[in-house]
Amino acid sequence: MDTKVPVDREIMPTPSSSAPLKFADLREAKDLATLLSRVRSIDSSSAVRLQAHGSVVAVWVPVMSAETLLEQVPTVLGMRALHLSEPSEIDVTVEAAAVLDRLARIDKTGGMIEIPPTTVHAPWSGIVPPSSGWIRQGHLDSETVETIARDGMSAVEQALPSNPGGAVVSTVRARIWGTATSFDMVSGAAFGATVLGFNESVKGFDVYTCGPWHRISNESGHILSRPGSNL
Known part of the structure; x- marks a missing residue:
């Protein structure tokens, strides 16, 4: 199943003002490492x-x-907030692999990681979901989320022929992951919650909407999604 997102490999120097991030405790850092490892299972x-x-x-x-x-592929982003022991002001987009390399040594750095020296231009990072105006719509149980995700993964696998071209992959992804499900949310959101490990909580998710955006949230994190631009 191809859910790869575009990342322009043009590299740029990280702003010199980017101070190291010092996590409140090692658990926060390990949570980040787990999240990035899951992301790289989608796209290395x-x-x-x-x-x-x-x-x-x-x-x-x-x-x-x-x-x-x-393309009509929906936008699906994951977000998790982690606590720092020292205040910081940073907004950078960098390679997940570079951050993981630094997290692997965090036991020796007192819970601190340096920001990678170069940034990348990832088109998705310029998409800014609303920060306010969200309206709670209800609750979505974890079993429903997993069912939607598993059914979608199976449908994608069955729909793709051997050695499909890019146009075919895009069409299949748009049709299956862009399908409206519970609360009129795209099914790709359920895939995101499952592959990122946010659906491991038995409490399920609270569902919010703001314009074309949906957000499902629990203590593990948030999945923000909207339909493809041409849908």
């Missing part, structure tokens, strides 16, 4: 956006998005 070359403000860093990761303006 994936990027991650780190937005630190004060004592919290918002970690944004891509699940899927359109590669061209003509």
Whole structure:
């Protein structure tokens, strides 16, 4: 199953003002390592956006998005907030692999990681979901989310022929992951919640909407999604 998102490999220097991130405890750092490992299971070359403000860093990761303006693939992003022991102001997009390399040595750095020296241009990182105006619509149980995700993965696998071209992959992804499900949310959101490990909670998710966006949230994180631009 192909859910790869585009990442422009043009590299740029990280802003010199980017101070190291010092996590409140090692558990926070290990949670980040787990999240990035899951993201790389979707796309080994994936990027991650780190937005630190004060004592919290918002970690944004891509699940899927359109590669061209003509594609109808929905946008699905994962976000998790982690606590820092020292205030920081950072907004950079870097390679997930580079962050994982630094997290592997965090036991020796006192819970601190340096920001990778180069950034990448990932088109999805320029998509900014609303920060306010969300309206709670209800609750979605974890079993329903898993069923939607598993059914979608099976449908994608069955729909793709051997050695499919890019156009075929895009069409299949748009049709299956863009299908409206519970609360009129695209099914790709359930896939994101499952593959990122946010659906391991038995409590399920609270569901919110704001314009074309849906957000499902629990203590593990948030999945934000919207339909493809041409849908």
